[in-house]
Amino acid sequence: MRRRIAEPYKIKAVEPLSMLSYQEREEALKSAGYNTFLLDSKDVYIDLLTDSGTSAMSDKQWGSLMVGDEAYAGSKSWYRLEEAVREVYGYKYVLPTHQGRGAENILSQLKVKPGDYVPGNMYFTTTRAHQEMNGGTFVDVIIDEAHDPQIEVDFKGNVDLNKLKSLIEEVGAHNIPYVCLAVTVNMAGGQPVSMKNMKDVYELCQHHGIDVMYDATRCVENAYFIKERESGYSEKSIKIILKEMFSYSDGCTMSGKKDALVNIGGFLAMNDEDLYTRSRELVVVYEGMPTYGGMAGRDMEAMAQGIYESVDDHYIEHRIHQVRYLGDQLQEAGVPMVRPIGGHAIFLDAKAFLSHLDQLEFPAQSLAAALYLDSGVRAMERGIVSAGRNKDTGEHNQPKLEMIRLTIPRRVYTNNHMDVVADSVIALYEKREKIKGLQMDYEPPTLRFFNARFSPKEVSLIHN
Incomplete structure (x- = not known):
């Protein structure tokens, strides 16, 4: 019998949680326009909206806050962060940013020009937005299996090399500034990329003079899957696997709010000195001095410590297994979800869950709203709303994957909380025909999932 895995930490401080009544949750949902992003945190019982910036920091990280150097230029805390990034990730040059999208903005401005094509293993919302704002076109080159939630x-998250080769032949390498490789792939369900695929992509791109830039937000989770699933890595430490992963790239954007275990911050890293010099100039314009980049010294100290803690083998093993603990319960109950279970979240297949709804009735948005109404659990939509509209036709992009994401914050909740979430999802699945669709009442022009507002197409969201 496999022994169960306990949290590799003990709790020193607690934050009380409160549960609103059904009527109070219904009123809060209406006020938020049935968009879970617009709910107030005080009205949420278990918050699985995102793992971004929601991690619990360790005692050593809290201690690091007290030694933060808040110098405007040349901060000692910056040099500690730079050293941590170089040691763990292996890049020569590092620039701090306020969070991951700050790094995406700078990279896109410097690398993407009108008429360019940026291939990637499935899009991510802010990444694609920055690429498109600079005149680029995102091209999905992920393997076909990633678009089928049921295939194991x-x-x-692997790149289909034939798709990438075809794109290079079609548009020319000079029109591809870089390949954007996400490790893991958020929109595919937190799915990993193999070491072999990273190496193959890098060698192909080197042959054509194309850079490979990682979205490294959840790279430690990816390293764990390599250790667990790929031949030759089971006896290697996460730190060694991670260093090899980054050796097959030219740089990365990083949101420190995920795997680096902090509440704010990020960085842009690379090996090319010319790109680094140009990036430093834009960091000053958009973020701050190159030795703080939108972060306080105390935040840089906490991130440096978090980077070291993130590659602890016991920590990441528990992290992955807590996500599986929730996912296994849902799978046993027959709840449709993305398989295999990913690294940071459970992705419910809203198309299959609410098969009576058309995709234009926003089934994932409806399911996320219904989950909050049922139990006070906040999740987020990852489907047609997140996909936005086609910039040429104005029609909704209709992705094959229509999902809601139950995102597990790091070191925050216990497995008892996961039991509460499982009970609510299963209860909704048993009465899924009673969940109705939504209509969009307000639509922002960009990244609409953050601020769009909805209302039920019928009298109520869940018919009794």
């Missing part, structure tokens, strides 16, 4: 593939 060990490395569902």
